[in-house]
Amino acid sequence: GxxxxxxxxxxxxxxxxxxxxxxxxxxxxxxxxxxxxxxxxxxxxxxxxxxRDDFEITPRRGEYYLFDKRVGHLVSRPLFPVPAELSKGIVVTPTVDGNLIAGPNALLVGDKGDLSTTAVGLAEVLEGARRLVPGLPIRESITNFAGLRAVAAPIGDFIIGPSPxxxxxxxxxxxxxxxxxxxxxxxxxxxxxxxxAGLALAEKPDFNSVRKRPTRFSELGPEEQSALIESDPLWGHIICRCETVPEAEIIEALHRPVSCTTLDGVKFRTRAGAGRCQGGFCGPRVVAIIHRELGISPEKVTKKGGASFILSGRTKDPLLERADECVDEREEVGGRAHCRV
Ligand SMILES: Cc1cc2nc3c(=O)[nH]c(=O)nc-3n(C[C@H](O)[C@H](O)[C@H](O)COP(=O)(O)OP(=O)(O)OC[C@H]3O[C@@H](n4cnc5c(N)ncnc54)[C@H](O)[C@@H]3O)c2cc1C
Structure with missing residues (x-):
């Protein structure tokens, strides 16, 4: 509906x-x-x-460290400090996937597009995290990111209700x-x-509130994995080695009723690219699968929509152009090439 x-x-x-x-x-x-x-x-x-102009949103940025699963065992439950005036404070918590996450700090920023991470902000996060987990090893950090909280002035709280x-x-x-x-x-x-307010709401008699969880290959036992590979070899073609995500799982994610078309979309659904190498190995392969399955040209595939393109063109093109120039130059100097490609 x-x-x-x-x-x-x-x-x-x-x-x-x-x-x-x-x-x-x-x-x-x-x-x-x-x-x-x-x-x-x-x-x-x-x-x-x-x-209407009843409130104004000022973003409050929070930065995070994400740590490798190798140190996931250091913390078994969310660790909270005493809350600060502006936020719950810098927390260290295990994620559902077995990583550790540390953050956020809290800084009001003027720009609604400012998702930057900063050296100062990350140092603050690390200092706060190490108060809870002394010696938290920075070399196990696999990525940083920031989010913007929507702080509404003058109320500073949730605004839920009809606009006056x-x-x-x-x-x-x-x-x-x-x-x-x-x-x-x-x-x-x-x-x-x-x-x-008068909207007629009737629950559909056939409404199914149970959503079937998509298959996560990495969570299955060896026998179930073998059966899947038997049914389709693409279950055995591992695209993301860090998180053990096979090609069949990515294809399934791309063809759900609400498709995802970006690298981050595939990552959020399957975890391909969420591991230690952060997509360094599987990123180009995921771009190729998106291209093949959805017909989006590789140059148009983005990390997260907008202008976040992955590719800017063929790297070989400038070399090929130079090679053409060499052929021209060779002809000019009587057949002796004087440039190398
Ligand atoms: C640093 C940080 C820490 C947080 N910590 C916690 C926590 O510990 N616990 C907790 O419960 N919550 C936490 N939150 C809060 C939680 O993430 C947010 O409250 C929640 O995501 C807000 O959801 P939302 O749907 O209101 O807004 P969003 O998730 O931002 O969704 C708004 C949507 O509107 C769309 N949109 C905007 N403008 C337009 C437009 N013109 N046309 C069409 N679409 C538009 C956007 O694209 C977006 O998809 C935290 C948030 C941050 C940033």
Whole structure:
């Protein structure tokens, strides 16, 4: 019952007599009886589209270290310090996949695109992490990254409810930490708000609330793995050696009803590229599989959408051009080549 529009930024919302009635994306206008604004750090910009300016989102950046599974055993449960004024403090915690993660720090930044990691910020994270796990070995860090919490001023808290003056425009905004933990409860609250506002909600008789977990080859025993390889040799063709992800698993991830088309999309679904080498080995192979399965040209495959292209062209082309020049030059000097390629 859901149609998902990907890579379709909302650029405008039609409002008539105090009610939102349409949502505009490039090339499409969607009629709407209700609009839910769950746009994260961009939620204030979306609210302005209905002529309201009730809150302003300032991103608060948090940086992280991710450590190799080799040191996953150092911590068996999340370690929290005493919370700081602005955040829960720098935490060291095991991940569900067996890595260790340390962070985040907390820094208000002006730019909603600022996902940079900094030497100063990472030093702060490491210092905080080592207060909890003395001697945490930095050489086992496999990547760093940052995220932006959506801090809504002036309230500084979650904003869940109809926008004042536009009753069918529902905000779920300013969902900073711990928004992930709160997400199921926020969804139920928004459902109830929509029902109170007059949206008829009826559960489908055939609704299946159980989602079958996709097969993770690396988690299976030898017999199950052998049976899969017997059924299709691509289960035995390991693309990501760090995380033991076979080609068949990547193909399955690409062809789910909601496809993923980027390197990060494949990584989040299968963990190909999430290991020690961070995709250094399997990245080009995943690009080739995306190209083959989805028909996206390798130059157009991105890390995470937008302009995050992996390839900028064929590396051999400049050499071939130079080779052509050499042929021309050789002809000019009477058949003796005087340049080397
Ligand atoms: C450093 C850090 C630490 C955190 N720690 C915790 C924690 O310990 N526990 C916890 O529970 N939570 C934590 N969180 C919070 C949690 O990650 C967020 O609360 C949660 O991701 C917010 O979800 P959201 O759906 O509101 O926003 P998002 O996940 O940001 O989703 C917003 C979506 O809106 C889309 N969008 C924006 N503008 C437009 C547009 N114009 N058109 C179409 N789409 C648009 C975006 O592309 C995005 O997909 C942390 C967050 C950070 C950054």
């Amino acid at each position: 859901v149609e998902l529009l990907l890579s379709a930024p909302v650029t405008g919302i039609g409002v008539r007599r105090g009610r939102a009635f349409s949502v505009r994306c490039p090339g499409v206008v969607i009629d709407a009886r209700f609009v839910v604004n769950a746009a994260g750090i961009w939620a204030d910009d979306i609210e302005r589209m209905v002529g 003056g536009v009753p069918n425009f529902i905000n779920a905004a300013g969902i900073q930490s711990p928004g992930l933990t709160a997400a199921p409860a926020i969804a139920e609250a928004v459902r109830d708000i929509l029902a109170d």
